[in-house]
Amino acid sequence: MATQERSEKIGRPVRPEPTGRATGSKPGSGALTDAKIMALKPPATGQVEYPDTIVPGLRVRIGVSGAKTFVLRKRVAGKNRNITLGRYSERLTLPEARKKARQILSDVEMKADPVAALPKPQKRSATGYTVNALWPAYKQSKAELRKIGEIERVFKRHILPEFGDRAADGITRSEITRFIDDVAQRTPVMARNILAYFSAFYTWALPRLDRLPGNPCRDAGRPPKPKPRERVLSDEEIGALWHVLEAEGAPFGPAIQLLLLTGQRRNEVFEAEGAEFDLERALWTIPGERAKNGVAHLVPCAPAVVSIIESLLDHDRGDKLLPARGNWEVGPSGFSKAMARIRAALEKQVGRPVPHWTLHDLRRTTATGLQRLGIRLEVTEAVLNHLSGARSGIVGVYQRHHYFDEKRAALAAWSKEVTRLQGLHRRKSRLQKV
Missing domain, CATH: 1.10.443.10 (Intergrase catalytic core)
Structure with a gap:
């Protein structure tokens, strides 16, 4: 009988994965798959992590809200380091998360100073406000706008999966530029819309965050305005x-x-x-x-x-x-x-x-x-x-x-x-x- 796939609950002993698995599985069947990730149910309390057997240290974490996040756990200089890779989404798929995790693991092995190779943790703001924490109040402030439905759709589909867990005053202009450039490769019009909506959010957030020096979207790279489309179906x-x-x-x-x-x-x-x-x-x-x-x-x-x-x-x-x-x-x-x-x-x-x-x-x-x-x-x-x-x-x-x-x-x-x-x-x- 193959070893039963197990999950690890933060701060508690390891317990069996809730979804279970049939006995007699082939070796390697403990690897994460899209079907397994989508079938995961949120725990009643806390967070649960499910390991991937293909890339050591890669895990998908699910909390009570149902949000699923890829994390990489690596032991460096005698200490465990947890690196958040991002939310499971159309932008960060399972193959992309594995690729990202392998790159980080390779950097750790190649660097003379492995700690320096790891992404530096973002400093929390004085208020502790993440983008996720600020989002409900911002949404309420814009509730009367005609386009509130579109604003909510853009935030939930694009901005919150990428930056939701980040301290709002720790996100840099260069990070936003890279994010917008990535979206622009697929949909230039949407990239411009995302930047505009995110910039409006920071204009609203600026007086609420003492350590925020300015709107990081203001000087971020902006994709050029696309040429007007002329496509007409025959x-x-x-x-x-x-x-x-x-x-x-x-x-x-x-x-x-x-x-x-x-x-x-x-x-x-x-x-x-x-x-x-x-x-x-x-x-x-x-x-x-x-x-x-x-x-x-x-x-x-x-x-x-x-x-x-x-x-x-x-x-x-x-x-x-x-x-x-x-x-x-x-x-x-x-x-x-x-x-x-x-x-x-x-x-x-x-x-x-x-x-x-x-x-x-x-x-x-x-x-x-x-x-x-x-x-x-x-x-x-x-x-x-x-x-x-x-x-x-x-x-x-x-x-x-x-x-x-x-x-x-x-x-x-x-x-x-x-x-x-x-x-x-x-x-x-x-x-x-x-």
């Missing part, structure tokens, strides 16, 4: 995408169909609530607090949109039109994996590589399609809820409720066009199979 791609979305199912399938048919913004669709829809009048009212420009927006619904909404509404399930699977109180997550899956399926449908596209490109595709159908520019801007160009300034104030009938006609025409493109794709697919 007719062939639109027809094929609709076929893919029908097979995808909720929440992403119908949500992306709504994005394409209405031209509204991603958050406006994915955070929609059932109460915003009046199906008898075929009308979707996006409240001002959820609209990017703060202006309540009336979106006439074409019959295809009404059909999608009817399939999603479940008043016994909760307020969210598109809830997360297993949690009806919040919106869906897992956008990166879903988009990778949908992009791959689209390429399979068209039978060739498809240039990269994003959810926001669907909004541009809708706008371009409306123009191609002969819809006037000011009506297209009204559909998109733009207060720029023809509807900006004082003109926009008086035209806010204009063009309703024109918007309904425009979106109905675009829905018919998408249906036509979907039909063309189906006929083409049948002919190819013959």
